[in-house]
Amino acid sequence: MQDFEKAHPKIKVDMTxxxxxxxxxKLPSAWLTxxxxxxxxxxxxxxxxxQYVKTNSVLPIxxxxxxxxxxxTAQFAPGTVDEFTYDGKLYGVPANFATLSLYYNKKLFQEAGITNPPTTVQEMAADAKQLTTGGKYGIALxxxxxxxxxxxxxxxxxGDIVTGKGCSAVQTSASKxxxxTWGDLVAKDGVSPVGLTGAEADSLFSAGKAAMEINGPWAASGYESAGIDLGIVKVPVGVDGKSSTLGSIAPLSISAKxxxxxQAQQFLAYWTSKTAQQKFSLQTGFPPLRTDLSDDAKLQADPTVSVFASQVGDARLYLPHVENATKVDSDAYVPMIGKITRGTSVADATKEAASTIDGLTGCSK
Structure with a gap:
């Protein structure tokens, strides 16, 4: 904030x-009034x-x-502009952007006789089985x-969860x-405990009881403090040979009133600028929300930031522009995974989930 106010001496920012x-x-009713x-x-x-667009509570940018x-916006991470665009107007920018990477315990890999972390999803599946031994799990899922x-x-x-038209994609051959593959690894091979919450998965890895975990930049310092012999690498490439990971964002918007x-838009311009994003990334460990900083020398010099920053261009948003996205996740996707990892057939679990998803999104196939 000090840098912005210094560059704009007539503007004062009070942050809470x-x-x-x-x-x-509180914000929906506050902005509405x-x-x-x-x-x-x-x-x-x-x-x-x-929801803010529907109530005319946000200002077009x-x-x-x-x-x-x-x-x-041309330099923003993939999908972020579309995510905040409605009827051709932009109503938000990323407040931050985080990618997921593969955390691994070097000590457990060495004990299992695995020299290097996996670079393909097939290797990750094989490693998860090999690392599941002696009361330790291959991965915390x-x-x-x-x-x-x-x-x-x-x-x-x-595979995927929803198509570009908002219809279920969980029953495609690739999705199933x-x-x-991963349902059997959990349900039959026991590579991860069943039904873990995010906090429980983090605790398992932090305690040295799981060899791998897919997680974001916020976890690194805690694992290092716990004494884990930590390695962080890009999420392995998929069956098509291409990288893909989750991009997690929170929207930064302006009140319509x-x-x-x-001045508010000047602040958004500063916040998303190359200068501010480089500084933010180095201070927080989060990757920048801009693709033109992926090869930045200062970011590359930071071993943690560099991994997460290198995946900005490969990141995908979860259920972008999907009607009732929160319910699609809570009422269909999460229960589907829970059933599959507890032994329900993929055919039965995906059939039920597909019906729920299509009902929530209004899809008519």
């Missing part, structure tokens, strides 16, 4: 940090922007273009109350094959 629950509870902040990270769910004085680990596995196996629309 609040929990997501508080923001998501012309109260609340001029700019806010409106939710941890990027799809929440749609027009100060776009090249250079640090404008909001350079959370399926509820978590950052999305299972969707990454589906993408790597060539991927769910079969702000008295300072120009």
């Amino acid at each position: 940090v609040q929990p997501w629950d508080t923001i998501q509870q 012309g109260q609340g902040p001029d700019v806010a990270a409106v939710s941890s769910d990027p799809n929440a922007v749609a 027009t100060m776009t273009g090249s250079g640090d004085s404008k909001i350079n 959370a399926d509820n109350q978590t950052i999305q680990m299972w969707p990454v596995l589906q993408w790597l196996e060539g 094959q991927g769910l079969e 702000t008295k300072y629309p120009e």
Whole structure:
């Protein structure tokens, strides 16, 4: 904030940090009645922007273009502009951007006789089995109350959850094959405990009881403090030979009733600028939200940031622009994974999930 105010001496920024629950509870009514902040990270769910658009509570962003004085959307991570665009108008920018990488325990790999971390999803599956020994698990796979680990596995196996038209994709042959592969690894081979929450998966890896975990940059310092002989690498490439990982974002939007629309957009331009994103990334360990910083020398010099930054261009958003996305996840996808890992056939689990997804999205095939 100090850098922005120094560059814009006539603008003062007062910042308040609040929990997501508080923001998501109070901000909708505040903005609807012309109260609340001029700019806010409106939710941890990027799809929440749609609700603010429906109530005319957010300001369309027009100060776009090249250079640090404008909001350079051409350099944003893949999918982020589309995620915040409705009827051709942009209503938000990423407040931050995080990719997922593969964390691995070097000591457990060495004990299992595995020299290098996996570079393909097939190697990751084989390693998970080999590393499951002596009371230790090959991988900590959370399926509820978590950052999305299972969707990454589906993408790597060539599958998906929802099509571009908002219809279920869990019954495609590629989706079912991927769910079969990883479902069997958990249910039959025991490579991960069943039903882990995100916090439980983190604790398992932190305690040295799991050899791998797919996680974001926020986890690195905690694992290092726990004494894990930590390695972090890109998520292995999928069956098509291409990289794919999750991109996690929170939307930063402007109140439609702000008295300072120009100044608010100037702040968004600063926040998403190359200069600010480089500084933010180095201070937090998060990758920048811009693709033109992936090869930045200062970021490359940081062993943690460099891995996450290198995957910005490969990142995908989870259920972007999907109607009732939160319910698609909670009412269809999470229960489907829970059933498969507990022995329900993939055919039965995906059939039920597909019906629920199509009902929630309004798909008519």
